[in-house]
Amino acid sequence: MTDGIRSVVTPHTNGMIELRNVYKSFGNHHVLRGVNLTVAAGEGMVVIGGSGTGKSVILKHIIGLMQPDAGEVIIDGQNLADLSERDLFEFRKRFGMLFQGAALFDSLTVWENVAFGLKEHRFLAKDEMMEIARQKLTKVGLSGIEEKMPADLSGGMKKRVGLARAIAMNPKIILYDEPTTGLDPIMSDVINQLISEMNRDLAVTSVTITHDMKSAYSIANKIAMLYHGEILEVGTPEEIQNSDNPVIQQFIHGRSEGPIQID
Protein backbone atom coordinates (compact mmCIF):
# COMPACT_ATOMS: atom_id res chain seq x y z
CA MET A 1 0.00 0.00 0.00
CA THR A 2 2.64 2.55 1.06
CA ASP A 3 4.80 1.45 -1.83
CA GLY A 4 2.00 2.10 -4.24
CA ILE A 5 1.27 5.55 -2.89
CA ARG A 6 4.91 6.60 -2.94
CA SER A 7 5.34 5.61 -6.54
CA VAL A 8 2.19 7.49 -7.47
CA VAL A 9 3.12 10.63 -5.57
CA THR A 10 6.61 10.82 -7.04
CA PRO A 11 5.96 9.91 -10.61
CA HIS A 12 8.85 9.70 -12.96
CA THR A 13 6.44 9.67 -15.81
CA ASN A 14 8.65 9.23 -18.80
CA GLY A 15 6.34 6.61 -20.19
CA MET A 16 8.36 3.44 -20.50
CA ILE A 17 6.36 0.27 -21.07
CA GLU A 18 7.59 -3.26 -20.49
CA LEU A 19 5.73 -6.52 -20.90
CA ARG A 20 7.70 -9.43 -19.48
CA ASN A 21 6.67 -12.92 -20.42
CA VAL A 22 2.95 -12.15 -20.28
CA TYR A 23 0.51 -15.05 -20.48
CA LYS A 24 -3.24 -14.75 -20.77
CA SER A 25 -5.91 -17.36 -21.39
CA PHE A 26 -9.66 -17.22 -21.58
CA GLY A 27 -10.80 -20.71 -20.57
CA ASN A 28 -8.94 -23.05 -22.89
CA HIS A 29 -8.13 -20.31 -25.32
CA HIS A 30 -4.50 -19.34 -24.81
CA VAL A 31 -4.30 -15.88 -26.29
CA LEU A 32 -0.98 -14.53 -25.03
CA ARG A 33 1.80 -17.09 -24.57
CA GLY A 34 4.81 -15.23 -23.29
CA VAL A 35 4.67 -11.76 -24.77
CA ASN A 36 7.85 -9.72 -24.33
CA LEU A 37 7.73 -6.16 -25.52
CA THR A 38 9.57 -3.02 -24.46
CA VAL A 39 8.50 0.40 -25.58
CA ALA A 40 11.03 3.09 -24.78
CA ALA A 41 9.92 6.46 -23.47
CA GLY A 42 8.78 8.68 -26.31
CA GLU A 43 8.71 5.83 -28.78
CA GLY A 44 5.90 5.14 -31.22
CA MET A 45 5.32 1.39 -31.23
CA VAL A 46 2.96 -0.18 -33.73
CA VAL A 47 1.63 -3.67 -33.09
CA ILE A 48 0.44 -5.66 -36.08
CA GLY A 49 -0.99 -9.14 -36.25
CA GLY A 50 -3.92 -11.17 -37.47
CA SER A 51 -7.47 -10.60 -36.40
CA GLY A 52 -8.24 -12.16 -33.03
CA THR A 53 -4.60 -12.78 -32.12
CA GLY A 54 -4.76 -10.69 -28.95
CA LYS A 55 -3.66 -7.19 -29.91
CA SER A 56 -6.48 -5.48 -28.03
CA VAL A 57 -5.82 -7.81 -25.12
CA ILE A 58 -2.23 -6.52 -25.01
CA LEU A 59 -3.41 -2.91 -24.77
CA LYS A 60 -5.79 -3.83 -21.96
CA HIS A 61 -2.89 -5.37 -20.06
CA ILE A 62 -0.78 -2.24 -20.47
CA ILE A 63 -3.44 -0.05 -18.87
CA GLY A 64 -4.35 -2.60 -16.21
CA LEU A 65 -7.85 -3.43 -17.42
CA MET A 66 -6.73 -7.06 -17.61
CA GLN A 67 -4.22 -8.80 -15.38
CA PRO A 68 -1.78 -11.36 -16.78
CA ASP A 69 -2.12 -15.00 -15.71
CA ALA A 70 1.67 -14.99 -15.51
CA GLY A 71 4.33 -12.45 -16.27
CA GLU A 72 4.62 -8.77 -15.52
CA VAL A 73 3.46 -5.45 -16.86
CA ILE A 74 5.80 -2.66 -15.83
CA ILE A 75 5.16 1.00 -16.52
CA ASP A 76 7.86 3.51 -15.60
CA GLY A 77 9.43 0.87 -13.41
CA GLN A 78 6.19 0.20 -11.56
CA ASN A 79 4.81 -3.32 -11.69
CA LEU A 80 1.05 -2.84 -12.07
CA ALA A 81 0.37 -5.95 -10.01
CA ASP A 82 1.92 -4.23 -6.97
CA LEU A 83 -0.51 -1.31 -7.06
CA SER A 84 -3.61 -1.34 -4.89
CA GLU A 85 -6.85 -0.93 -6.77
CA ARG A 86 -7.09 2.69 -5.70
CA ASP A 87 -3.52 3.45 -6.74
CA LEU A 88 -4.09 1.81 -10.09
CA PHE A 89 -6.87 4.29 -10.83
CA GLU A 90 -4.54 7.11 -9.85
CA PHE A 91 -1.79 5.63 -11.98
CA ARG A 92 -4.02 5.62 -15.05
CA LYS A 93 -4.05 9.40 -15.17
CA ARG A 94 -0.83 9.20 -17.19
CA PHE A 95 -2.62 7.17 -19.86
CA GLY A 96 -5.01 7.92 -22.68
CA MET A 97 -6.74 5.13 -24.53
CA LEU A 98 -8.71 4.96 -27.73
CA PHE A 99 -10.90 1.86 -27.78
CA GLN A 100 -11.42 -0.18 -30.92
CA GLY A 101 -15.16 0.52 -30.73
CA ALA A 102 -14.62 4.11 -29.48
CA ALA A 103 -16.57 3.30 -26.26
CA LEU A 104 -18.09 6.77 -26.01
CA PHE A 105 -20.41 7.37 -23.06
CA ASP A 106 -23.74 7.36 -24.80
CA SER A 107 -25.52 9.36 -22.12
CA LEU A 108 -23.15 12.31 -22.53
CA THR A 109 -22.75 14.78 -25.38
CA VAL A 110 -19.66 14.81 -27.58
CA TRP A 111 -17.96 17.61 -25.68
CA GLU A 112 -18.80 16.08 -22.31
CA ASN A 113 -17.19 12.88 -23.53
CA VAL A 114 -14.04 14.67 -24.56
CA ALA A 115 -13.90 16.72 -21.36
CA PHE A 116 -14.76 13.80 -19.07
CA GLY A 117 -11.29 13.40 -17.61
CA LEU A 118 -10.91 17.16 -17.18
CA LYS A 119 -14.18 17.35 -15.31
CA GLU A 120 -13.21 14.47 -13.04
CA HIS A 121 -9.64 15.39 -12.29
CA ARG A 122 -9.02 19.07 -12.94
CA PHE A 123 -10.69 22.01 -11.32
CA LEU A 124 -11.71 23.95 -14.40
CA ALA A 125 -14.62 26.17 -15.25
CA LYS A 126 -17.14 24.85 -17.72
CA ASP A 127 -16.02 27.35 -20.37
CA GLU A 128 -12.42 26.24 -20.10
CA MET A 129 -13.37 22.60 -20.41
CA MET A 130 -15.51 23.33 -23.44
CA GLU A 131 -12.67 25.26 -25.01
CA ILE A 132 -10.21 22.40 -24.52
CA ALA A 133 -12.76 19.93 -25.86
CA ARG A 134 -13.26 22.12 -28.92
CA GLN A 135 -9.51 22.34 -29.52
CA LYS A 136 -9.04 18.60 -29.28
CA LEU A 137 -11.98 17.99 -31.59
CA THR A 138 -10.49 20.37 -34.14
CA LYS A 139 -7.25 18.40 -33.98
CA VAL A 140 -9.11 15.29 -35.11
CA GLY A 141 -10.93 17.17 -37.85
CA LEU A 142 -14.27 17.65 -36.12
CA SER A 143 -16.07 20.88 -35.39
CA GLY A 144 -19.60 22.00 -34.70
CA ILE A 145 -20.68 18.66 -33.22
CA GLU A 146 -19.95 19.50 -29.57
CA GLU A 147 -23.59 19.25 -28.48
CA LYS A 148 -24.44 16.10 -30.45
CA MET A 149 -25.03 12.75 -28.82
CA PRO A 150 -22.73 9.85 -29.78
CA ALA A 151 -25.68 7.90 -31.21
CA ASP A 152 -26.05 10.59 -33.89
CA LEU A 153 -22.48 10.20 -35.20
CA SER A 154 -21.05 8.01 -37.95
CA GLY A 155 -18.57 5.28 -37.06
CA GLY A 156 -15.58 7.29 -38.20
CA MET A 157 -16.74 10.33 -36.28
CA LYS A 158 -17.16 8.28 -33.11
CA LYS A 159 -13.64 6.98 -33.55
CA ARG A 160 -12.29 10.51 -33.77
CA VAL A 161 -14.27 11.70 -30.75
CA GLY A 162 -12.77 8.75 -28.89
CA LEU A 163 -9.36 9.92 -30.05
CA ALA A 164 -10.05 13.46 -28.84
CA ARG A 165 -11.09 12.04 -25.47
CA ALA A 166 -7.90 9.96 -25.28
CA ILE A 167 -5.64 13.00 -25.81
CA ALA A 168 -7.70 15.52 -23.82
CA MET A 169 -5.63 15.26 -20.64
CA ASN A 170 -2.29 15.43 -22.49
CA PRO A 171 -1.30 11.98 -21.26
CA LYS A 172 2.25 10.71 -21.34
CA ILE A 173 1.27 7.33 -22.74
CA ILE A 174 -1.40 6.87 -25.40
CA LEU A 175 -2.81 3.57 -26.55
CA TYR A 176 -4.60 3.62 -29.90
CA ASP A 177 -6.66 0.61 -30.93
CA GLU A 178 -7.07 0.88 -34.70
CA PRO A 179 -7.25 4.67 -34.91
CA THR A 180 -7.78 4.85 -38.68
CA THR A 181 -10.16 1.94 -39.21
CA GLY A 182 -13.32 3.25 -40.81
CA LEU A 183 -11.82 6.57 -41.87
CA ASP A 184 -11.44 7.80 -45.43
CA PRO A 185 -7.84 7.95 -46.78
CA ILE A 186 -7.45 11.68 -46.24
CA MET A 187 -8.79 11.62 -42.72
CA SER A 188 -6.56 8.62 -42.02
CA ASP A 189 -3.58 10.71 -43.03
CA VAL A 190 -4.68 13.55 -40.75
CA ILE A 191 -4.87 11.12 -37.83
CA ASN A 192 -1.54 9.50 -38.70
CA GLN A 193 0.08 12.92 -38.67
CA LEU A 194 -1.56 13.78 -35.36
CA ILE A 195 -0.21 10.61 -33.79
CA SER A 196 3.32 11.20 -35.15
CA GLU A 197 3.26 14.80 -34.02
CA MET A 198 2.36 13.87 -30.48
CA ASN A 199 5.23 11.40 -30.37
CA ARG A 200 7.67 13.87 -31.83
CA ASP A 201 6.64 17.16 -30.24
CA LEU A 202 5.18 16.09 -26.91
CA ALA A 203 7.42 13.06 -26.31
CA VAL A 204 4.39 10.86 -25.89
CA THR A 205 4.96 7.12 -25.72
CA SER A 206 2.39 5.39 -27.86
CA VAL A 207 1.29 1.89 -28.73
CA THR A 208 -0.86 1.73 -31.83
CA ILE A 209 -2.67 -1.26 -33.20
CA THR A 210 -3.41 -1.11 -36.86
CA HIS A 211 -4.14 -3.30 -39.86
CA ASP A 212 -3.28 -0.45 -42.16
CA MET A 213 0.37 -0.91 -43.20
CA LYS A 214 0.58 2.54 -44.72
CA SER A 215 -0.47 3.99 -41.40
CA ALA A 216 1.97 1.69 -39.60
CA TYR A 217 4.93 2.90 -41.66
CA SER A 218 3.98 6.52 -41.23
CA ILE A 219 3.63 6.55 -37.43
CA ALA A 220 5.99 3.83 -36.23
CA ASN A 221 9.45 4.16 -34.77
CA LYS A 222 9.17 0.43 -34.22
CA ILE A 223 6.82 -2.25 -35.45
CA ALA A 224 6.12 -5.47 -33.54
CA MET A 225 4.29 -8.41 -34.97
CA LEU A 226 2.15 -10.60 -32.72
CA TYR A 227 1.87 -14.16 -33.93
CA HIS A 228 0.67 -17.27 -32.08
CA GLY A 229 0.59 -15.43 -28.76
CA GLU A 230 4.16 -14.15 -28.95
CA ILE A 231 6.00 -11.20 -30.41
CA LEU A 232 7.53 -12.69 -33.52
CA GLU A 233 9.77 -9.80 -34.40
CA VAL A 234 10.33 -6.16 -33.45
CA GLY A 235 12.12 -3.68 -35.63
CA THR A 236 12.11 -0.35 -37.36
CA PRO A 237 9.74 -0.06 -40.31
CA GLU A 238 12.68 -0.69 -42.66
CA GLU A 239 13.80 -3.75 -40.74
CA ILE A 240 10.29 -5.16 -40.81
CA GLN A 241 9.90 -4.44 -44.51
CA ASN A 242 13.22 -6.17 -45.21
CA SER A 243 12.60 -9.03 -42.79
CA ASP A 244 13.38 -12.43 -44.21
CA ASN A 245 10.72 -14.05 -42.02
CA PRO A 246 8.12 -15.42 -44.43
CA VAL A 247 5.31 -14.90 -41.91
CA ILE A 248 6.07 -11.19 -41.73
CA GLN A 249 6.46 -10.89 -45.48
CA GLN A 250 3.12 -12.59 -46.03
CA PHE A 251 1.40 -10.39 -43.47
CA ILE A 252 2.72 -6.98 -44.50
CA HIS A 253 2.01 -7.67 -48.12
CA GLY A 254 -1.41 -9.09 -47.36
CA ARG A 255 -1.08 -12.34 -49.27
CA SER A 256 -3.45 -15.24 -48.68
CA GLU A 257 -0.74 -17.73 -49.72
CA GLY A 258 2.01 -18.41 -47.20
CA PRO A 259 2.90 -19.90 -43.84
CA ILE A 260 0.03 -18.18 -41.97
CA GLN A 261 -2.87 -20.62 -41.76
CA ILE A 262 -6.30 -19.24 -42.61
CA ASP A 263 -8.98 -21.14 -40.71
Add this chain to the structure above:
Amino acid sequence: MSPIKSLIDRLGRGVIDFLAEMGGMGLLFFKATLFIFRPPYRFRNLFKQMESIGVGSIPVVLITAVFTGMVLALQSYTGFKRFNAEGLVGTVVALSMTRELGPVLTGLIVAGRAGAAIAAELGTMKVTEQVDALATLAVDPVQYLVTPRFVAGIVMLPVLTIFSDLIGIVGGYAVAVKVLGANAGVYLQRTTQYLELEDLLGGLVKAAVFGGIIAGVSCYKGFQAEGGAEGVGRATTGAVVVSEMLILISNYYVTAFLR
Protein backbone atom coordinates in the same frame (compact mmCIF):
# COMPACT_ATOMS: atom_id res chain seq x y z
CA MET B 1 -18.99 -40.17 -17.24
CA SER B 2 -21.59 -42.09 -15.25
CA PRO B 3 -24.93 -40.34 -14.83
CA ILE B 4 -24.48 -40.03 -11.06
CA LYS B 5 -21.04 -38.57 -11.41
CA SER B 6 -22.27 -36.13 -13.98
CA LEU B 7 -25.15 -35.14 -11.73
CA ILE B 8 -22.80 -34.52 -8.81
CA ASP B 9 -20.51 -32.66 -11.16
CA ARG B 10 -23.32 -30.39 -12.32
CA LEU B 11 -24.58 -29.88 -8.79
CA GLY B 12 -21.10 -29.04 -7.57
CA ARG B 13 -20.59 -26.55 -10.34
CA GLY B 14 -23.98 -24.99 -9.59
CA VAL B 15 -23.06 -24.56 -5.94
CA ILE B 16 -19.69 -23.06 -6.83
CA ASP B 17 -21.29 -20.65 -9.31
CA PHE B 18 -23.87 -19.67 -6.73
CA LEU B 19 -21.26 -19.03 -4.06
CA ALA B 20 -19.08 -17.10 -6.49
CA GLU B 21 -22.04 -14.95 -7.43
CA MET B 22 -23.00 -14.28 -3.82
CA GLY B 23 -19.38 -13.44 -3.06
CA GLY B 24 -19.18 -11.08 -6.01
CA MET B 25 -22.38 -9.35 -4.99
CA GLY B 26 -21.22 -9.09 -1.39
CA LEU B 27 -18.00 -7.46 -2.55
CA LEU B 28 -19.89 -5.01 -4.74
CA PHE B 29 -22.24 -4.07 -1.87
CA PHE B 30 -19.21 -3.49 0.30
CA LYS B 31 -17.39 -1.32 -2.23
CA ALA B 32 -20.51 0.66 -3.08
CA THR B 33 -21.00 1.35 0.63
CA LEU B 34 -17.39 2.46 1.12
CA PHE B 35 -17.72 4.99 -1.69
CA ILE B 36 -20.71 6.60 0.00
CA PHE B 37 -18.24 8.08 2.47
CA ARG B 38 -15.41 8.86 0.08
CA PRO B 39 -15.36 12.00 -2.08
CA PRO B 40 -16.05 13.05 -4.75
CA TYR B 41 -19.76 12.91 -3.96
CA ARG B 42 -21.77 12.64 -7.12
CA PHE B 43 -24.96 14.47 -6.27
CA ARG B 44 -25.92 14.98 -9.89
CA ASN B 45 -25.77 11.27 -10.60
CA LEU B 46 -27.58 10.59 -7.33
CA PHE B 47 -30.50 12.92 -8.10
CA LYS B 48 -30.79 11.52 -11.59
CA GLN B 49 -31.02 8.00 -10.18
CA MET B 50 -33.45 9.04 -7.46
CA GLU B 51 -35.63 10.43 -10.17
CA SER B 52 -35.52 7.40 -12.41
CA ILE B 53 -35.86 4.84 -9.62
CA GLY B 54 -38.30 6.83 -7.49
CA VAL B 55 -40.35 9.28 -9.48
CA GLY B 56 -40.60 7.00 -12.48
CA SER B 57 -42.07 4.19 -10.39
CA ILE B 58 -44.80 6.22 -8.69
CA PRO B 59 -47.66 5.45 -11.11
CA VAL B 60 -47.31 1.66 -11.02
CA VAL B 61 -46.69 1.63 -7.31
CA LEU B 62 -49.85 3.67 -6.68
CA ILE B 63 -52.03 1.57 -8.94
CA THR B 64 -50.78 -1.63 -7.37
CA ALA B 65 -51.24 -0.28 -3.86
CA VAL B 66 -54.77 1.04 -4.32
CA PHE B 67 -56.05 -2.23 -5.77
CA THR B 68 -54.24 -4.25 -3.16
CA GLY B 69 -55.86 -2.19 -0.40
CA MET B 70 -59.22 -2.63 -2.09
CA VAL B 71 -59.01 -6.39 -2.46
CA LEU B 72 -57.67 -6.70 1.05
CA ALA B 73 -60.78 -4.97 2.40
CA LEU B 74 -63.02 -7.14 0.28
CA GLN B 75 -61.36 -10.41 1.24
CA SER B 76 -61.03 -9.75 4.93
CA TYR B 77 -64.62 -8.51 5.07
CA THR B 78 -65.85 -11.72 3.48
CA GLY B 79 -63.78 -13.86 5.81
CA PHE B 80 -64.25 -11.91 9.01
CA LYS B 81 -68.00 -11.74 8.60
CA ARG B 82 -68.10 -15.48 9.32
CA PHE B 83 -67.19 -14.81 12.92
CA ASN B 84 -68.71 -11.35 13.16
CA ALA B 85 -65.42 -9.51 13.08
CA GLU B 86 -66.16 -7.22 10.10
CA GLY B 87 -65.28 -4.33 12.35
CA LEU B 88 -61.63 -5.26 12.17
CA VAL B 89 -61.27 -4.82 8.42
CA GLY B 90 -59.73 -1.37 8.83
CA THR B 91 -57.16 -2.76 11.27
CA VAL B 92 -56.24 -5.62 8.99
CA VAL B 93 -55.80 -3.38 5.97
CA ALA B 94 -53.64 -0.91 7.88
CA LEU B 95 -51.40 -3.55 9.45
CA SER B 96 -51.03 -5.60 6.28
CA MET B 97 -50.20 -2.62 4.14
CA THR B 98 -47.66 -1.00 6.43
CA ARG B 99 -45.97 -4.10 7.77
CA GLU B 100 -45.95 -6.29 4.73
CA LEU B 101 -47.65 -5.51 1.47
CA GLY B 102 -46.54 -1.91 1.08
CA PRO B 103 -42.82 -2.64 1.21
CA VAL B 104 -42.90 -6.05 -0.47
CA LEU B 105 -45.10 -5.10 -3.41
CA THR B 106 -43.17 -1.88 -3.91
CA GLY B 107 -39.96 -3.87 -3.83
CA LEU B 108 -41.17 -6.40 -6.36
CA ILE B 109 -42.48 -3.73 -8.70
CA VAL B 110 -39.36 -1.61 -8.55
CA ALA B 111 -37.24 -4.73 -9.08
CA GLY B 112 -39.14 -5.39 -12.28
CA ARG B 113 -39.01 -1.85 -13.47
CA ALA B 114 -35.95 -0.03 -12.18
CA GLY B 115 -33.88 -3.18 -11.60
CA ALA B 116 -34.33 -4.23 -15.20
CA ALA B 117 -33.51 -0.73 -16.40
CA ILE B 118 -30.32 -0.58 -14.31
CA ALA B 119 -29.11 -3.98 -15.48
CA ALA B 120 -29.85 -3.14 -19.11
CA GLU B 121 -28.09 0.21 -18.94
CA LEU B 122 -24.99 -1.00 -17.14
CA GLY B 123 -24.96 -4.20 -19.21
CA THR B 124 -24.93 -2.16 -22.39
CA MET B 125 -22.15 0.00 -21.00
CA LYS B 126 -20.21 -3.12 -20.12
CA VAL B 127 -20.44 -4.83 -23.50
CA THR B 128 -19.67 -1.61 -25.40
CA GLU B 129 -16.59 -1.12 -23.17
CA GLN B 130 -17.89 2.11 -21.66
CA VAL B 131 -17.22 0.65 -18.22
CA ASP B 132 -13.61 -0.02 -19.23
CA ALA B 133 -13.41 3.46 -20.70
CA LEU B 134 -14.41 4.92 -17.33
CA ALA B 135 -11.61 2.98 -15.69
CA THR B 136 -9.06 4.19 -18.25
CA LEU B 137 -10.13 7.75 -17.43
CA ALA B 138 -9.13 7.01 -13.84
CA VAL B 139 -12.69 6.89 -12.52
CA ASP B 140 -13.82 3.85 -10.54
CA PRO B 141 -16.96 2.50 -12.22
CA VAL B 142 -18.29 1.36 -8.85
CA GLN B 143 -18.04 4.85 -7.50
CA TYR B 144 -19.43 6.51 -10.61
CA LEU B 145 -22.17 4.06 -11.53
CA VAL B 146 -23.03 1.80 -8.60
CA THR B 147 -22.93 4.01 -5.51
CA PRO B 148 -25.45 6.59 -6.79
CA ARG B 149 -27.88 3.82 -7.75
CA PHE B 150 -27.33 2.03 -4.47
CA VAL B 151 -28.03 5.14 -2.39
CA ALA B 152 -30.98 6.10 -4.59
CA GLY B 153 -32.48 2.63 -4.08
CA ILE B 154 -32.05 2.76 -0.30
CA VAL B 155 -33.59 6.25 -0.10
CA MET B 156 -36.36 5.98 -2.66
CA LEU B 157 -37.86 2.61 -1.76
CA PRO B 158 -39.02 3.82 1.67
CA VAL B 159 -40.43 6.97 0.08
CA LEU B 160 -42.38 4.92 -2.45
CA THR B 161 -43.50 2.64 0.34
CA ILE B 162 -44.99 5.54 2.29
CA PHE B 163 -47.07 6.40 -0.76
CA SER B 164 -47.99 2.79 -1.19
CA ASP B 165 -49.08 2.40 2.46
CA LEU B 166 -51.20 5.52 2.32
CA ILE B 167 -52.90 4.76 -0.95
CA GLY B 168 -53.49 1.13 0.05
CA ILE B 169 -55.27 2.29 3.18
CA VAL B 170 -57.31 4.77 1.17
CA GLY B 171 -58.28 1.99 -1.26
CA GLY B 172 -59.35 -0.25 1.61
CA TYR B 173 -61.35 2.56 3.12
CA ALA B 174 -63.11 3.27 -0.16
CA VAL B 175 -64.20 -0.32 -0.63
CA ALA B 176 -65.19 -0.84 2.99
CA VAL B 177 -67.19 2.38 3.25
CA LYS B 178 -68.54 2.88 -0.25
CA VAL B 179 -69.05 -0.72 -1.39
CA LEU B 180 -69.52 -2.74 1.76
CA GLY B 181 -71.32 -0.06 3.72
CA ALA B 182 -69.05 0.12 6.75
CA ASN B 183 -69.38 3.13 9.02
CA ALA B 184 -66.77 5.69 8.00
CA GLY B 185 -65.98 6.91 11.50
CA VAL B 186 -65.66 3.47 13.01
CA TYR B 187 -63.55 2.28 10.09
CA LEU B 188 -61.10 5.14 10.49
CA GLN B 189 -60.91 4.65 14.21
CA ARG B 190 -60.16 0.96 13.74
CA THR B 191 -57.52 1.84 11.16
CA THR B 192 -55.56 4.00 13.58
CA GLN B 193 -56.43 2.32 16.85
CA TYR B 194 -54.03 -0.62 16.60
CA LEU B 195 -51.53 0.87 14.19
CA GLU B 196 -48.25 1.74 15.83
CA LEU B 197 -45.34 3.79 14.62
CA GLU B 198 -43.26 0.64 14.91
CA ASP B 199 -45.37 -1.04 12.18
CA LEU B 200 -44.74 1.80 9.81
CA LEU B 201 -41.03 2.12 10.59
CA GLY B 202 -40.46 -1.62 10.38
CA GLY B 203 -41.97 -1.58 6.92
CA LEU B 204 -39.75 1.29 5.88
CA VAL B 205 -36.63 -0.49 7.12
CA LYS B 206 -37.60 -3.47 4.98
CA ALA B 207 -38.13 -1.17 2.02
CA ALA B 208 -34.66 0.32 2.44
CA VAL B 209 -33.15 -3.17 2.51
CA PHE B 210 -35.07 -4.07 -0.65
CA GLY B 211 -33.87 -0.88 -2.34
CA GLY B 212 -30.27 -1.79 -1.60
CA ILE B 213 -30.83 -5.32 -2.88
CA ILE B 214 -32.42 -4.18 -6.13
CA ALA B 215 -29.72 -1.64 -6.96
CA GLY B 216 -26.82 -3.83 -5.86
CA VAL B 217 -28.00 -6.98 -7.62
CA SER B 218 -28.93 -5.15 -10.81
CA CYS B 219 -25.60 -3.33 -10.99
CA TYR B 220 -23.79 -6.58 -10.38
CA LYS B 221 -25.71 -8.37 -13.11
CA GLY B 222 -25.14 -5.49 -15.50
CA PHE B 223 -21.40 -5.59 -14.86
CA GLN B 224 -21.39 -9.33 -15.48
CA ALA B 225 -23.00 -8.96 -18.91
CA GLU B 226 -20.96 -10.35 -21.76
CA GLY B 227 -21.33 -10.76 -25.46
CA GLY B 228 -23.67 -8.22 -26.99
CA ALA B 229 -27.42 -7.78 -26.91
CA GLU B 230 -28.11 -11.34 -25.86
CA GLY B 231 -25.84 -11.01 -22.85
CA VAL B 232 -27.53 -7.78 -21.85
CA GLY B 233 -30.90 -9.52 -22.08
CA ARG B 234 -29.69 -12.35 -19.90
CA ALA B 235 -28.29 -9.91 -17.35
CA THR B 236 -31.59 -8.05 -17.23
CA THR B 237 -33.67 -11.16 -16.64
CA GLY B 238 -31.17 -12.37 -14.07
CA ALA B 239 -31.28 -9.05 -12.25
CA VAL B 240 -35.07 -9.16 -11.89
CA VAL B 241 -35.25 -12.83 -10.87
CA VAL B 242 -32.43 -12.63 -8.34
CA SER B 243 -33.58 -9.37 -6.77
CA GLU B 244 -37.13 -10.63 -6.40
CA MET B 245 -35.94 -13.86 -4.80
CA LEU B 246 -33.63 -12.00 -2.45
CA ILE B 247 -36.42 -9.58 -1.55
CA LEU B 248 -38.76 -12.40 -0.58
CA ILE B 249 -36.06 -14.27 1.33
CA SER B 250 -34.70 -11.25 3.17
CA ASN B 251 -38.27 -10.17 3.89
CA TYR B 252 -38.68 -13.10 6.26
CA TYR B 253 -35.39 -12.54 8.02
CA VAL B 254 -35.74 -8.80 8.41
CA THR B 255 -39.27 -9.29 9.75
CA ALA B 256 -38.04 -11.91 12.21
CA PHE B 257 -35.22 -9.63 13.25
CA LEU B 258 -37.46 -6.61 13.83
CA ARG B 259 -40.20 -8.49 15.61
